Amino acid sequence: MPRGWPPLELREVEAILRALGLSRTHHEGGHAFWKGTRHGRPCKVTVDAKCAPFSVDLLQSMCKQANSNRTEFYGATPGTAAKIDKGKKKATDE
Numbered sequence: 480m481p482r483g484w485p486p487l488e489l490r491e492v493e494a495i496l497r498a499l500g501l502s503r504t505h506h507e508g509g510h511a512f513w514k515g516t517r518h519g520r521p522c523k524v525t526v527d528a529k530c531a532p533f534s535v536d537l538l539q540s541m542c543k544q545a546n547s548n549r550t551e552f553y554g555a556t557p558g559t560a561a562k563i564d565k566g567k568k569k570a571t572d573e
Contacts, residue, residue, distance in 0.1 A: 483549060484538050485562040489531040492541065496524060498555035499545055517546035 487495075493503075493511075501515035501524060513524040524544040530537055542552045554560045 483563070484535045485553075486532040486534075487538060487559060487562075488533075489526070489528050491556070491559055492526060492531075492533060495552060495555040495559060496526070496545065499547060499552075501545065513545075520546050522546045 496503075496513045499515070499517060501513040501517075501522070504512050504514045506512070509527055509529045511526045511528065513526065515522060522545050524541050526541065527537070533541070538552075539549075542549060545552065550563070552559075553563045
């Protein structure tokens, strides 16, 4: 997995989405749908719980759906912010 996108578990993604101001609206099959408004634009994020821990492709898709970028998405909670800070530290240590 690229350094900039550490893997996230379902509970971490749900915490991020709550912190970004989105709320879970409903489930359909194995997918949960989160809706809200970000940066003045409506957004709908689809989360497939069966795919946790989430791959780079899914994390990038969720970021885009949430009208967010990687830094804002991971920085939404202290635990996930630490994951990208930890990756930065490792990169500078090498």
